Amino acid sequence: MKKEIQNLVDKGEMLPLMEEFYTIQGEGYHKGTAAYFIRIGGCDVGCHWCDVKESWNAEIHPPTETQKIVDNAKKYSNTIVVTGGEPLMWDMTALTAKLKAEGLQTHIETSGAYKLTGIWDWICLSPKKLKLPTQEVCEKADELKVIIYNKDDFRFAEEQASKVNKNCILYLQPEWSKREKAVPAIVDYVMANPKWKISLQTHKYLNIP
Numbered sequence: 001m002k003k004e005i006q007n008l009v010d011k012g013e014m015l016p017l018m019e020e021f022y023t024i025q026g027e028g029y030h031k032g033t034a035a036y037f038i039r040i041g042g043c044d045v046g047c048h049w050c051d052v053k054e055s056w057n058a059e060i061h062p063p064t065e066t067q068k069i070v071d072n073a074k075k076y077s078n079t080i081v082v083t084g085g086e087p088l089m090w091d092m093t094a095l096t097a098k099l100k101a102e103g104l105q106t107h108i109e110t111s112g113a114y115k116l117t118g119i120w121d122w123i124c125l126s127p128k129k130l131k132l133p134t135q136e137v138c139e140k141a142d143e144l145k146v147i148i149y150n151k152d153d154f155r156f157a158e159e160q161a162s163k164v165n166k167n168c169i170l171y172l173q174p175e176w177s178k179r180e181k182a183v184p185a186i187v188d189y190v191m192a193n194p195k196w197k198i199s200l201q202t203h204k205y206l207n208i209p
Ligand SMILES: C[S@@+](CC[C@H](N)C(=O)[O-])C[C@H]1O[C@@H](n2cnc3c(N)ncnc32)[C@H](O)[C@@H]1O
Pocket: 043, 049, 050, 051, 052, 083, 084, 085, 086, 087, 109, 110, 111, 112, 125, 126, 145, 147, 173, 174, 175, 176, 177, 201
């Protein structure tokens, strides 16, 4: 990559854009809400069940000016979801400042493994055992969404719940390929531990992006 472009990416003025699409938020608290998704490339967390492994290598996703991303995003609904990859690998300050200047609601999907940057109306924290979230993101998360792949993930979920702020809404979401086994286990767990709610990837049932 050219030095000038690398410099702009380092400052968050350009970001490696994998894809952008208008759809319905499928997961968590805002499920059912029309939202424009901005998927930023690059992630080194390495979840073996990740459903967007194509996002991992930032180098294959073209550095794109944040203003260009915002000019597309503002044509749709009020809600913008920034996801990845791991968006917090990059400085989100410029992108979110421009989204806020347009009066848009900024939501992020993050593992929380990197420094929290940007201005966010909603933070969905989905922590991962391989790279734990920072204390700051735990203090600021609006929802905690733990993926349940096996039994140990319930233990991990409780451990992460003990770190987030008291207003954070707690979700358990089945890992997609294990959903047949995970859903009944989550249903039992939520009924026994009603501080938790279940989150499904409803977009996958609806066959939409
Ligand atoms: C692809 S990740 C991108 C954002 C960020 N890297 C993160 O993990 O939060 C978006 C959301 O999808 C969840 N996810 C990824 N693969 C999944 C799978 N196979 N089943 C269920 N949820 C999954 C993640 O935990 C996260 O909440």
